[in-house]
Amino acid sequence: MKKILLVFLMLMFTNVVFAQKTISGLINDADGKPLASASVTIEEPGKNAILAYGISNAKGEYKVTFNSSEMNLDLKIKAFNQKPITKSIKNEDQKLNFSMDSQATEIQEVRLKTKLITKKGDTISYDLKSFENKNDRTLADVLKKIPGIEVNKDGTVLYQGEAINKFYVNGKDLMEGGYGTVNNSLPKDAVSKVEVLENHQPVSILRDKVPSEQAALNIKLKKSVTMTGRGEIGAGFSPLLWNVKLTPMFFGQKNQWVVNYKANNNGESVENEGNILSFGNRWEGRRSQAAQKSWTNLETAGVPNIPEKRYLLNNVHFFSANLLTSPFKNKEWELKANASYTNNSITREDVQTKVFGPQSPTVDGGGIFISSTDNRFFDNVAKGELVFTKNAKKGFFKNTTTWNSFWNTDRANVDNNLPPAKNDVTATPINKFANESLESPTGTFQNSLSTIIPWKDKLVNFMSYVKYQKDRQTMTVSPGKYMEQFGFSAFDKITQYANSETIEVNHSASVGFSYRKWTFTPEFGLNLNFNNLKSAITGSIDNSRYYLGRDKQNDVDWNEVQPYTQVGINFKSQNFNLNLTLPMNFYGITYKDNMRQNYLDKSKTVFEPNLFASLDFASFFKIWAFANQSYDFGNFGFLYGGNILTSPTNLQVRYSDNVQMPQYLSRMAGTRLEYRNPLNNLFFNVRYNYSTNKRNLIEAYSTNGFISTLTLQALENSTKSQTESAEIGKYFPKFKTNLSVNASNTDSNSFSNFNGIFGESTNSRQSMGIKFNNTYFSWLSIDYNINMNWNKNSNKVLNTVLNSSGWNHNLSTYIYPSDNHTFGFNWDDLSTKASGQNFRNSFFDLSYQYTWVKRKIDFEFKWLNIANRKVYETVSVDAFQQLVTTNQMYIRPSQFMFTVKFNFK
Template identity: 30%
Template sequence: MKVFFLAFFLWFSSFVFAQNTFNGVVFDQEQNALNGVNVTIRDNQGKILGYAITDTKGTYTITIEESSAAIVIEIKSMGFASVSQSVANKTQTLDFVLTHEAFELKEIAVKTTPIRRDGDTISYSVSSFANTQDRTISDILKRLPGIEVGTDGRILYQGKPINKYYIEGLDLLGGKYHLANENLPFGEVSNVQIVENHQPIKVLDSLVFSDRAAINIKLKKGYTFTGQAKVGAGLSPLLWDANITPMLFTKNRQLLISYQSNNTGENVGAQLNQLTVEDLVNQFESNSQKTDWLALQQLARPNFSEKRWLDNNVHLFSFNYLHKLKKNYEIRLNMSYLNDYQQQNGGTTTQFITPTDRVTLVEEKYNQFYLNSLHTTLSLEKNTANNYLKNNLQFEGFWDCQRGTINLNGEGLQQELHNRYFKLNNNLKSIFAVGKQMITLNSNIVFHKTPQTLAVNPGQFEELTNNGNPFDKLLQEVDLQTFYTHNYISLTKAIKRFSFEPKVGFEYENQELQTQLSTSENILLNPEFSNRLKWKRAKAYFQLQTQYKKDKWRMDFTMPLNLHTYNIEDRPLQEQENLTQLTFEPRLSVLYDWNNFWKVNFSTGIDNQFGTINQLHYAYILQNYRNIQQINSELPQIFNRNLSAGVFYRNPIETLFGNVMYYYSNSDNNLLYTTQILENGATSLQAIEQNNTKIAHTISGRLSKYFSVIKSNITMNANVGLQEFQQILNLELSDINNKNWGFGSKIETDVTKWFIVEYQLNWMFAKNKVQNQSSPTISQQNHLLNLNLHPKENQYFALKSEYVNNDLFSQQSENFFLDMLYRYTTKKNKIDLELQLCNIFNTKNYRTVNISDFSYLETNFNLRPRQVVFKIRFSL
């Protein structure tokens, strides 16, 4: 690691050593400042070293790293004669005067620039990246350099998640933007804009900076009615696929309605996931994410396209409406309902690694999931340069039922889980001016309830629950009720290049946990199987956030002082804990915009984390049929020290984007977890009071380049992760080391106008070591090759292949998949007629390995059979 940092700083210093800055003003002959003039610096071979566009005052600033004695500076603007001048390579001020030049264009050839930059906004021309087979904006986003779209639909720019997703500057979906990506026809979109350093709250734009980016979808027309509709049917077995998603976008209204249903393996429920950073952070801080206390033993999901293995029957309805009212108010309603029935069928072989032995467990599993959920959000917002007001009222409800059958060593075992969750949340935030400072008031109130039950037949853990005698049924009941509120007031004041924001706030959480484990023999077990836990948590804090902004520097230093109070009590078990602790958790972040191409950031901080209620309960809880947990200890406390650094490169002119990021964390824990692995593979988890440390390192990098001449996009990425920690396995203290690394690439090229090739590779490796037992390295590789042919303008033929190779601990597993698609588009109505043949070779199962802290899980997953589907699709 020392070698890595030494190489990094030597590389860094080599750039800083040869850094020169050029600035000046561009005028016309009447001494009027010219806006929008292109200023480019090149070396003697013509390579671009830096560029800028003059602002409204005609000024430009360019910083370059170049060791040659002279450079060439070029000034170009429509309607003026171009200027090219060789100057000494040293920091200097150069003003230019352009002369008017009128000329006649005999013939005009318009060629769209793929990527252009204007200040903090980078615009991607959709037409430059579109191919004939594309249908939605999601198809375009996946090949834009600098942008990455995850398998869950999350969008990352330069390796970091975006903080907002706008359509024509409006946030219609409130973080659930995957719904628009998968259904908005790309033909209606002119540009995809990346807004760097985006501050979503306009009144704070000049006071509080952000290092996150936002995406804005620019439409071709001011009034757009669009969307898509499709209907499909097929065989093996009887299949259907339906989608009707109309959309309306005007200056003051936006509407998106969607009904989707299929049993072809397409997971449309993922389109309702919350993906933006702001919404995810709010859920994490309020501890209001759905927590599954109980679970079935499931099959590990394959790491390739869900369409090959997801056995589903899904119905989705979503209604999203935004209306701009008078006085700059916006009202937004988002409603969605999901009903899905899924099945899993296959087997697992689990190998538990202990310091002295290995325990192997073989299971055949069949699971059924009945999923129902309702989400509703009503939002009122005013976001102007003078004030900000937003009230968000949200309801979430889950009614899930799951059933599972396991064949364990020749004996059948039944599981039934009722997994429900209900949440009501209201968040109010107001920012307004008082004198020359901004006042922020925030109030968040959350109530949620988690009633869950798990029944296992026959009963398990006989030694623990029934004196070693077998019995028919084990029933676990959990009921958790939570009230949470967070309120604060802050003041934001700008003094020259500094902004100061002192904040005073208060958090309070009141939870009541009631659990009961019972058997068919003894209806109620003794008290150590029942929790009646009352949990009260409060935090009062004062925080001073200081930001500094000058030229290319951005610094953020936050100093929070927190007073934590915990009152935990379980009267029937006569257990109680009270804790009051003062913590100081400073954080520092530095961002340096090196020049137009390079950006560097660094952050470090410390924080204290305290356990949640599911990490401290004095009585046993059966989490699944072979995992029972009792954490009768002190409140978990974790002291974290973290550090991150990143180097980012973006060059829209050369369509080249890249980043390298490093993360480090060092955590001191007051509890050490002890896992007892029984001979039948069942595990019992407890905690003891013993200090221990967990260390983690992660390095990742990504590089993407678009070649506009040959319409080719190439992406490469790599990552390395290391973890070191301790755990007690079968009463013996064990050092655990986990390592994982991998690399990947993606190439998409237009061989000819009618032949397009797509290739993607992902290769992952994992290895763990428990005490002195080192396990073999597990590798997983995935190759995708798509051949896209367009024999005629309105015809499309594709062969989509996928090769998956897994090195298992018992043997090697290989799978090859091939799909075929033929599409005919009517010339008059632009209706797609599609014939899809999936899994041509009828591959029926897939084997893979997953690695946890001290176990290997080999999974044999039954896949979807060969299927034929005919679809009709058209844009609305």
């Protein structure tokens, strides 16, 4: 597949670039005045297909780029109230001027027919009504069917395979990246069209100066002032089930707001709607998804790779409120206030079987070991955010203040059939049971400021970012004998404490000035990062606590001082964009172990360039190029000299006598060819990426299959990875069918040190997917997705190969005998195969929906998992350890739900 994709890419590039021709000129009316909005198309004679097109600007100028093997072509010009022109031209570069004669047209009958997809400049507009089916209710339902657009499992919207950078509603960014709530709850009937803003630069003052490689989505509502929203109330059984969703929304010209309350125990993680899915760009300041620093974790049951409604055993309450307003008469200023709170509990359970082969470096002579894990997770998360913004042509200002708090409590019951020690041939496995708990409160504060001020013909940018985070984690495992290999067998209970604090400060200043189509931006900055970790392991006997020595304690500082200077070079023309960043970064990093008086430091000045460029050609084609080089000198938590239980079965010390400060060098290069033709509803892209990573350290594991220890070793190693992929999608209006096919190939290698054996593994993975939806018949709609994958995992030390494969598909079909009635059938089928074992997991659902058309209210009856399947089974392989793992994960049983769904107005 890799060779085929490369050949396809080269042939395509050669064909469209080296045969490319351009025709340009002026179009005037009979009086010699420029004609704007005249359409110019290039066609091959005798064929009813448009090769390329252009539209004249206000000065009457036009430009069309195309490629064709024909000797002669037809050039056609059309404009309102003008006589059309058709001219035979030679297939060569040329300039042609035209004068159009007036021609009044008598219109006897007018029929309005909305185009499915239209393109104007960098904006592609989709008529939403053309892609929906009768069962769709929200914007997200329809977005999944639009060619060129995908929606990931986490709700992220992709265009041509890349995440969007903004999600607007009527041109306003209310949600600041957390657009999942609007996407899932905005009624489709309120939407007029969806606009893709290609190469979107969110900062207005930079739009003609600094290009962007990402696209944005703008949702155009039917009314400029809209009160809408979506609600659901449901109940069911097996066990007692409930579901509440209430999301009223208001979108006005000055104010927008969304209030959202969602709660359920039927397997839907509504709390993820608050996640940040798009991050704008660096000129808007720093934005990040708040996360806890994880020093220790419980043993955790596996998560099935199936829709979460199949396995998620939850009880969640999620509330959020988002407000956007223009507080001043000057509407360029906006104030946004966002708040959310989550209370969630989840249970999860699995049984895992590990089979080690006779040549395994992990277990002598091989063996079979079984463990079962039962988890209960209790999460409380609160967030508040204030955003003050001015985004105008004459200046930019944005300040974002964010507070986050986490109060999490987790529990686990684990029953392990532990293997004997690797070198103890007389020992036998012993069943050992453990109760585990983890308390992990976290608090964070962040403030990001960015402003761009015009100064004469220059732009001055100041940026500031401040973050403070405090994490506390306490893990308890009882009984202590569970971890006797670590020397804890004498204790009733083992407790791991870990407290950490982080202060991060980033400041920068830059000046941008332009010369013709070039923009140069020199920048100076200073990044500071100060961190401290304190940890200890204690043992308890009869409620008396004992510290287990200095080797089980840490008091570590990790501090970074990074001044830098860089120059940004941007070139922007009608068809070509270039962005080149040339930074010189000085890294000053110190590691200090206050208990052992160990000290390491790293001072290095490095060059870390970054490049991306794009070229539009032949009207519908675009080619991208990417390249960058970066260094990684480690981060807080990479080194510590005292042992930490990162889990009850994993004891880590990230230090040794000969250890060095980490120094990793990564390089990446890639290219992407895109084709976007709204005239025939065809989209495709071809990609190639190559990356390398050179390291001076390696992690050394010692394990018997369950109990593991880790240290660091100074050993140079290099890894590489390359990926080729292609995707093509087309909408067939005549058959009301959307079809897309994607394929990819990835080859990579890795180095490992298991039980003193150093070696290399390689992995080759191929995947292919097909998406199909059809609404040709008014009484039937069909959605079908299938994804297949093949893996080849090779152990270079033992010269062994383990193969695995899998596929999953989903079929959703709905029958509409009348406007009031909808019958639905859903089929999920997932399979994994490895080492002679094959597990297939099939799920079937039925639904019936009655619609009160006048009130736009749905009454839905749904029966999920009709076969009452209670376990999801998978198999996976690890060639280096000669390990085959099967996992049985407990999922939701058969359940029945009755739900009332309605719109707010």
